[in-house]
Amino acid sequence: xxxxETPEAAAAGVAxxxxxxxxxxxxxxxxxxxxxxxxxSCGLGGGGFMLIYLASTGKFYALDxxxxxxxxxxxxxxxxxGKPDEELARDGALAIAVPGEIAGLDAALTRFGTMKFQxxxxxxxxxxxxxxxxxxHLAGEISRMAPRLAQAPGLASVFLKADGTAPKAGDxxxxxxxxxxxxxxxxxxxxKFYHGAxxxxxxxxxxxxxxxxSTADLAAYxxxxxxxxxxAYQGDEVYVMPPPSSxxxxxxxxxxxxxxxxxxxxxxxxxxxxxxxxxxxxxFIDREQYSDPAFVKVPIATLxxxxxxxxxxxxxxxxxxxxxxxxxxxxxGTANLAVVDSAGNVVVLTTTINTVFGSKLMDPKSxxxxxxxxxxxxxxxxxxxxxxLEGEVAxxxxxxxxxxxxxxxxxxxxxxxxILAVGGSGGPTIITGVLQVLLDVxxxxxxxxxxxxxxRIHEQAEPSTVIIEEKMPQETRAALEQMGYKIRxxxxxxxxxxxxIAPGSIRGAGDPRKGGMAAGY
Ligand code: DON
Numbered sequence: 021x022x023x024x025e026t027p028e029a030a031a032a033g034v035a036x037x038x039x040x041x042x043x044x045x046x047x048x049x050x051x052x053x054x055x056x057x058x059x060x061s062c063g064l065g066g067g068g069f070m071l072i073y074l075a076s077t078g079k080f081y082a083l084d085x086x087x088x089x090x091x092x093x094x095x096x097x098x099x100x101x102g103k104p105d106e107e108l109a110r111d112g113a114l115a116i117a118v119p120g121e122i123a124g125l126d127a128a129l130t131r132f133g134t135m136k137f138q139x140x141x142x143x144x145x146x147x148x149x150x151x152x153x154x155x156x157h158l159a160g161e162i163s164r165m166a167p168r169l170a171q172a173p174g175l176a177s178v179f180l181k182a183d184g185t186a187p188k189a190g191d192x193x194x195x196x197x198x199x200x201x202x203x204x205x206x207x208x209x210x211x212k213f214y215h216g217a218x219x220x221x222x223x224x225x226x227x228x229x230x231x232x233x234s235t236a237d238l239a240a241y242x243x244x245x246x247x248x249x250x251x252a253y254q255g256d257e258v259y260v261m262p263p264p265s266s267x268x269x270x271x272x273x274x275x276x277x278x279x280x281x282x283x284x285x286x287x288x289x290x291x292x293x294x295x296x297x298x299x300x301x302x303x304f305i306d307r308e309q310y311s312d313p314a315f316v317k318v319p320i321a322t323l324x325x326x327x328x329x330x331x332x333x334x335x336x337x338x339x340x341x342x343x344x345x346x347x348x349x350x351x352x353g354t355a356n357l358a359v360v361d362s363a364g365n366v367v368v369l370t371t372t373i374n375t376v377f378g379s380k381l382m383d384p385k386s387x388x389x390x391x392x393x394x395x396x397x398x399x400x401x402x403x404x405x406x407x408x409l410e411g412e413v414a415x416x417x418x419x420x421x422x423x424x425x426x427x428x429x430x431x432x433x434x435x436x437x438x439i440l441a442v443g444g445s446g447g448p449t450i451i452t453g454v455l456q457v458l459l460d461v462x463x464x465x466x467x468x469x470x471x472x473x474x475x476r477i478h479e480q481a482e483p484s485t486v487i488i489e490e491k492m493p494q495e496t497r498a499a500l501e502q503m504g505y506k507i508r509x510x511x512x513x514x515x516x517x518x519x520x521i522a523p524g525s526i527r528g529a530g531d532p533r534k535g536g537m538a539a540g541y
Contacts, residue, residue, distance in 0.1 A: 021540035023517040023528040024050045024357040025445065026057040028152055030530065030539035032143035033359055036135070038541060043365035044072065044132040045140050047357060048125045051371055052144035052202065054355045055121070056195060057152050059179075060161045060376045061353045061445065064201070064213070065383075065390040067120030068371030069261045070128055071248060071429040073438050075364035080250070080259045080431065081132070085124020085243040086422040087117035087393040092232040095416045096400075104400035113231025115379040115392035117423065118241050119213075121371060126210040127243045132365075136207045148199035148387075151192035157535045159189040161376050174382030175389070197387030214238045218386060225383040226390070240420070244314075251324060253278060254462055257433045264312045266426045266451050268320055273303040273455050275329035276336055282463040288474060288492065290499035296459075297479045297486050297505065298336035300452050304481035306332065307451075311414040312422040318414070353378075354445035356429070358519045360438075360526050366519075368429035368443045370450070375406050396423035404482075406447070426450045430458065438521050445534070446514015449487075452478045453516040461520060468518040468529040468538075476513050489513055 022033030033050030041049070047070070055063030062068070067087040073080050098108045108114050129137060154162075162169065162179050163186040169175045170184055178195055181187055205212045212218055219238040226233045249267055250259045253274045260267025276299045285292040310318055322328055354372035359365075373379075373391040382389045395405050398415045415424045426448045432440040440461050444453040453476055460471035475491035486507045488497055500507055515531035519538070530536020 021360050021519050021526045021528045021538060022046055022050055022357065023519055023530050023536065023538045024054055025061070025355045025515060025517070025530065025534050025536045026054060026155060027537040027539070028057045028147055029054040029357065030537040033357070034539045034541055035143055036140055037361055039139070041135050041140065042133065042363060043359040043361040043367045044128050045135040046359045046361065047367035047369055048129050048133065049140040049143055050357045050359065051125060051369060052141050053147055054357060054371070056144045056147045056198065057155070058158060058355050059195070059389055060158060062355045062371040062373055063389055064121050065119050065378060065388045066371055066373035067391070067393065068124060068369055069265045069425070069427050069429055070124060070367060070369040071259065071261055071431055072128070072132060073259070073366040073431055074132060078436060080248040082246045082248040082261045083124055083128055083243055084246055084261065084264070084422070085120035085127070086264060086425060087120050087391055088241060089117055089394065089397070089417055089419055089421050089423070090233045090237045091240070091419045092234070093394070093417050093419050095418065097417060098399045104403045106395070106399050106403060106405070109395040109397070109399045110375055110392050110406055111380050113226050113229035113379060113381060115394050116226055116231050116233050116381070116390045117393040118233055118237045119391060120241060120243060122205065122213040123210045123241055123243045137205060137209045138203070138207055141202050141205070145199045145202050148195040148202065151194040154187055154189050154191050154193050155535045156189045159187065162186045165377060168380055169377070172380050172382065174384040175377060175380065177384070178382070178387070195387050197385065201386040201388060214241055221385050222383055222388065225385070229381060249320065249324070251275060255434070256439065256462060258458070259431045259433065261427070261429055262313065263310045263318045263320065264422045264424045265428055266307060266310065267428045267430065268310065268323060269303045269307045269451050270428050270430060270455055271324055272306060272329060272332065273299050275324065276302060276333040277459070282459060287460065287464045287466065288496060290496055290503070293477055293496065293500060294503055296456070296477065300455070300479040301481045301484070302332040302336045303451070304448070309414055311424050315418055315421045316414045354427070354447070354450070356443035356445050356515070356517050358441040358443060358517055358528070360441060360519050360521055364438070366431055366438045366441050366521070368431060368441045370427035370429050370443050370445065372427065372445070393423055396425060428454045430454050432458065432462065440518065440520050442516065442518040444514050444516035448480050449478045449514035452476070453514050457516045457518050461518065468520045468527050472516055472518055472529040472531050478513050487513065
């Protein structure tokens with residue numbers, strides 16, 4: 021079973037499973053195909069986190085292939101005339117961090133895959149070369165971004181029509197340069213991407229646009245294998261990625277909810293949602309202590325200790341509704357996918373170029389869209405990023421450091437066997453979306469489709485307006501307002517995909533919010 025954010029990516033993963041590939045092969049294939057069919061969200065110019073369960077060892081593996089600040093980066097690089105200029109971290113070449121995507125896929129395939137890179141890349145190459153039919157989600161993003169894309173020659177040539185207008189859903193999109201680039205990576209993709217002609221081309225394109233990612237940065241890039249974090253929840257064990265992902269925040273929120281027996285409260289009942297709002301707020305307050313553990317000691321043991329969780333739960337129970345502040349920006353970049361194979365291996369990965377179309381720069385030679393992941397750092401103390409997340413000192417910029425992420429691929433285990441694989445996209449709504457789908461499956465016993473389709477809420481402490489999807493019944497919204505919460509209704513929050521695994525039954529659901537798809541055979 022493969023759950024991905026486009027039908028083509030799910031089909032690419034299934035094609036590889038059918039050819040005898042394992043979950044790691046299929047995840048790499050689906051990830052590359054997502055990069056082609058959701059190019060505004062992720063791709064070779066980005067990076068991500070991959071959580072792997074290997075049936076043969078019964079162990080979990082955490083692969084961090086997050087982008088990294090270039091060697092010339094400094095904590096004051098976005099200060100102009102004494103003031104931070106946040107746009108520089110979101111748009112243009114100075115926003116680009118060293119991409120980790122190919123290093124990560126190569127590392128995963130080399131360690132646990134069974135196929136060569138070109139075999140898993142074949143579906144992505146075909147989609148890029150022969151074109152794919154534009155889905156409604158990407159059509160919407162292109163149309164919204166059309167004026168900005170028109171100013172970026174590389175992006176305009178691929179994503180706008182010759183007359184400069186946006187293509188419609190159903191139109192074909194071709195990325196021939198990107199297809200050639202993926203083929204040129206051969207079966208040693210990290211060597212080709214980070215050293216040699218492609219690296220030189222990328223660095224000179226970035227330099228020509230005023231960026232600082234150099235060939236030395238590309239040559240130095242390394243993915244990091246780490247130890248997953250885990251904690252018990254309702255008799256199960258929940259595994260997540262360590263920092264700089266936000267997996268630990270999900271664990272802390274679960275810890276605060278643990279003694280609550282949420283199942284008795286009813287799916288999306290007002291008392292349940294009120295408890296969630298308070299717990300989400302405390303989790304986001306603690307998220308400010310997260311960052312790249314290679315640079316800053318993240319107090320994970322303390323944050324996940326029973327004492328700390330009890331205190332946070334107390335604060336959550338006794339906190340009055342706060343003063344509202346402006347709500348977060350919404351953006352539907354990033355992509356998540358999950359794979360379960362017949363041997364019982366499980367992969368959940370989340371990958372991104374950050375905001376829609378990343379830095380808004382595509383290298384015209386290679387067809388690679390470059391990320392704007394530098395915006396996930398604290399651009400300057402107390403300056404909110406594109407998601408209105410305020411950074412603290414822990415997450416300040418340093419050369420070679422990885423910015424804090426909200427991405428949170430998660431696997432739940434019962435009696436040593438995975439029962440749920442879940443992850444999402446959508447900035448900070450990833451954390452709260454993964455939490456809610458997990459609770460819907462574990463506490464409310466919903467199947468993956470019902471769990472993914474339930475309307476969701478989002479609260480992130482600052483800004484402290486609760487965001488609620490419009491599908492949430494009016495009486496529920498009114499009940500929350502009566503409790504004193506300031507709410508803001510939005511068409512939808514981020515997308516979450518899930519696979520549940522039981523003996524003889526693997527069920528999956530992509531998120532209809534973003535046109536996601538589950539495919540199996
Ligand atoms: O890593 C992060 O948290 C962000 N770069 C994710 C961005 C994202 O999900 C875009 N969509 N809202």
